[in-house]
Amino acid sequence: MADQFDLVVIGAGPGGYVCAIRAAQLGLKVACVEKRDALGGTCLNVGCIPSKALLHASELYAEANGHLADMGINTKGVSLDLEKMMSFKDDGVDGNTKGVAFLFKKNKIEPVYGAGKILSAGKVEVALNEGGTRVLEAKNIVIATGSDVMPLPGVEIDEDKIVSSTGALDLKEVPKHLLVVGGGVIGLELGSVWSRLGAKVTVVEFLDRIIPGTDDEVAKNFQRILKKQGFEFKLGMKVTGIDKTNKGLKVSVEPAKGGDTQVIEADIALVAIGRRPYTEGLGLEGAGVALDERGRVAIDDHFKTNVDGIYAIGDAIAGPMLAHKAEDEGVAVAEILAGQSGHVNYDTIPGVIYTAPEVATIGKTEEELKNAGVDYRVGKFPFSANGRAKVNMQTDGFVKILADAKTDRVLGVHILGTDAGNMIAEAGIAMEFGASAEDIARTCHAHPTLTEAVKEAALAVDGRALHM
Ligand code: FAD
Ligand code: NAI
Numbered sequence: 001m002a003d004q005f006d007l008v009v010i011g012a013g014p015g016g017y018v019c020a021i022r023a024a025q026l027g028l029k030v031a032c033v034e035k036r037d038a039l040g041g042t043c044l045n046v047g048c049i050p051s052k053a054l055l056h057a058s059e060l061y062a063e064a065n066g067h068l069a070d071m072g073i074n075t076k077g078v079s080l081d082l083e084k085m086m087s088f089k090d091d092g093v094d095g096n097t098k099g100v101a102f103l104f105k106k107n108k109i110e111p112v113y114g115a116g117k118i119l120s121a122g123k124v125e126v127a128l129n130e131g132g133t134r135v136l137e138a139k140n141i142v143i144a145t146g147s148d149v150m151p152l153p154g155v156e157i158d159e160d161k162i163v164s165s166t167g168a169l170d171l172k173e174v175p176k177h178l179l180v181v182g183g184g185v186i187g188l189e190l191g192s193v194w195s196r197l198g199a200k201v202t203v204v205e206f207l208d209r210i211i212p213g214t215d216d217e218v219a220k221n222f223q224r225i226l227k228k229q230g231f232e233f234k235l236g237m238k239v240t241g242i243d244k245t246n247k248g249l250k251v252s253v254e255p256a257k258g259g260d261t262q263v264i265e266a267d268i269a270l271v272a273i274g275r276r277p278y279t280e281g282l283g284l285e286g287a288g289v290a291l292d293e294r295g296r297v298a299i300d301d302h303f304k305t306n307v308d309g310i311y312a313i314g315d316a317i318a319g320p321m322l323a324h325k326a327e328d329e330g331v332a333v334a335e336i337l338a339g340q341s342g343h344v345n346y347d348t349i350p351g352v353i354y355t356a357p358e359v360a361t362i363g364k365t366e367e368e369l370k371n372a373g374v375d376y377r378v379g380k381f382p383f384s385a386n387g388r389a390k391v392n393m394q395t396d397g398f399v400k401i402l403a404d405a406k407t408d409r410v411l412g413v414h415i416l417g418t419d420a421g422n423m424i425a426e427a428g429i430a431m432e433f434g435a436s437a438e439d440i441a442r443t444c445h446a447h448p449t450l451t452e453a454v455k456e457a458a459l460a461v462d463g464r465a466l467h468m
Helices: 014-025 041-046 048-065 067-071 082-106 185-196 216-228 323-337 366-371 387-391 420-432 437-441 452-461
Strands: 003-010 030-034 110-120 123-128 133-143 147-149 177-181 200-205 232-235 237-245 248-255 262-266 268-271 275-277 310-312 351-353 358-363 376-382 398-404 410-417
Touching (some): 003 110, 014 030, 014 082, 014 323, 030 133, 041 048, 041 082, 048 082, 048 185, 177 185, 177 248, 185 200, 185 268, 185 351, 216 358, 216 410, 310 323, 366 376, 366 410, 387 452, 398 437, 410 420, 420 437, 420 452
Parallel strands (some): 003 133, 200 232
Antiparallel strands (some): 147 275, 237 248, 351 358, 376 398, 398 410
């Protein structure tokens, strides 16, 4: 006998579990199928949460070994207990995944642990983790199966010496030399963790720049800061093979455009060249669900696939692979299914890189505006001129605001600096409300805070920054 639900969500990541909660709030009977033994998806188990735990701990370690003495805090004899740091991280993950289990209970959502396969619209078969199968029937199905590591052709990830982000979050000792393939978000965040703990880090990036898609000026300055921290960059280069020897790894690298091969020795290689939608074993072909040209589940403007009653959200569909984007889509689709008008504004999704300093961006980059022929004005303000940043010795970076030249409407905000990830929220609200740079400039910002640099950058759009 099949179980009957209004909604079956497949995948309990930030997209799926948030969708389940919102649907339950709106009165739907919901089950959420998850093949991991813990809820929370990539984000809570092997993504955002463990990486931020290690970024936090490693930053404190680096501070203790670094400039705390400049503030009169003597920290002689600071040492690393990596095993303890890893268990601190694991405890954080555990607390978060259990938090989702609590929320499911509170909202009367049934978690079903096992691999879900769509038999047809309205029917999901689950190969239960505890053994056996169960068929769930539902008025609607939401695919929220997320993404998986993009493989590097010719290189086998063993999660021991050649690792993905998952292995890099669980190394048993600090590598002497960590070679990172891919100068994107994962490479720079996890590269920062291991660099702070003592590894030499070399980043091999295919393009002639890091963090593609980010405002050029921000990326260049960020790279310069990371270099000062000890990162080595090999831009415009690709890894063509990795040999495992008893002494370590021999990584073959050659110019992206072709040329002589160079061999780099390393003890760990982290492959971080992107992620791809995860739809394996989901039965999409049998159910007739179409994918787009890049293997993502194809949807319309309301998250509906080509099959009635089957929807998709999060990393499995197009758009930035970010937890908050997946969450907002989860809420939107739940509201649509409950007869409301759920909606996601893709123009105001922030992106944050949690390094030190952080990089936070929202809206258009300068390059995008140029390419689109938009007439814009730029306001920039460096943290070196912000009182709080100066006294805290956190002067790296700047705030950059791009505003429409005619209307002054804020089109993009890019922040490189300490706490940029929190500061970008102000820009998000401003943009959601269609604010002008003048609106931000005339908003009273508390003193002394780093956010005054946002106000000053807004003033600078009109050439009237006060402290510069
Ligand atoms: P996922 O979180 O991937 O969840 C999908 C779930 O579906 C998984 O648990 C999977 O086991 C399950 N599943 C798949 N197929 C089936 C099936 N057939 N049956 C049952 N269950 C199934 N984003 C941020 O916004 N901020 C960050 O700081 C950040 N840091 C990251 C760090 C790392 C190292 C990584 C790898 C990613 C990070 N991300 C971050 C990205 C973020 O994790 C993803 O964008 C987000 O998890 C996507 O959510 P989702 O719900 O679509 O999918
Ligand atoms: P990414 O897309 O951010 O970066 C991949 C990088 O690898 C790019 O710079 C690309 O040019 C480069 N590359 C591709 N093929 C290559 C090759 N063969 N050799 C050398 N370089 C190559 O992907 P990443 O870092 O793997 O992260 C995956 C996803 O996870 C991202 O889309 C991101 O959204 C998400 N994520 C988000 C975080 C955050 O929000 N703070 C943190 C970590 C991950």
